[in-house]
Amino acid sequence: MGAELRQLRSRIRSIRSTAKITRAQELIATSKITRAQARQAASGPYARQITRAVSSLLTHNAHEDHPLLDRKPGATRAAVLLVTSDRGFCGGYNSNVLRAGRQLAELLAAEGKEPVHYVCGRRGVDNFLFNRRPMAGQWTGHSGEPSYALAAEIGRLLVEAFETPDEQGGVGEVHVVYTQFVSMITQRTTVRRILPLEIEEVEALPEGGVAASHDFEPSVGDVLDALIHQYVHGRIWNMLLESAASEHAARRQAMMAATENAQDLIFKLSRRANEARQAEITNELSDIVGGANALTESAGGER
Secondary structure (H helix, E strand, O other), X not given: OHHHHHHXXXXXXXXXXXXXXXXXXXXXXXXXXXXXXXXXXXXXXXXXXXXXXXXXXXXXXXXXXXXXXXXOOOOOEEEEEEEOOOOOOOOOHHHHHHHHHHHHHHHHHHOOOXXXXXXXXXXXXXXXXXXXXXXXXXXXXXXXXXXXXXXXXXXXXXXXXXXXXXXXXXXXXXXXXXXXXXXXXXXXXXXXXXXXXXXXXXXXXXXXXXXXXXXXXXXXXXXXXXXXXXXHHHHHHHHHHHHHHHHHHHHHHHHHHHHHHHHHHHXXXXXXXXXXXXXXXXXXXXXXXXXXXXHHHHHHHHO
């Protein structure tokens, strides 16, 4: 009985130590969510303005064409960028992205397109290395606080792959699998195609108005090329920021659940320890009473 009590007390101490760690992780993730949301919100005006600029340029110059706007119906490869985290303890955040990536790869394969994977985040990279799956590009160490420089680097590589002819190993589509931040409780795994571009936002003309004329320096084509590349980089950056906010929110939820489970387990083990202690005390009292009765009977026999 004493050995069981010692074992229970040891487990309680261990779980209490774990609960302190998970509680600390929860508080850290909570503090990082606010900063990640602020960065995401700050990127919003830039994304809207660059989208409006590209839409306006294409609206007033419909005859202009650009390689990033062209579809490639005969392409046999498609790029897939997976955005995962560098650290764990975030519930199903990474597994959901990897599962969605596998489903997308199966869909592309069914369409006769070979998926070419680009992976951002240590967890995703480790998964691909463990399963011996090839990667055309990988980035680690930036998932918690992604920078625009990282988004530009990823964007340049993806655009370069898209602009490369199919017979030279290029891709005809670029998809991104990331986690959309909906709220502190809800994060949604999302698949978006970013190339070829589809500009959905179009400037509305005033009632009875006409399209304004624009002069471009050095030329419409040069301005369009610069804007579209910035647009791609901006979209990737926004997705990285959303994924970072989602990662912190998922980690906060996971650590909160872990802390609550630890407290519940401590309560159950404490009750078992108290029962074991009471049983041990009862046995000791029984031994004492039995010994006292034996002494009494022995003394009575001697008289």
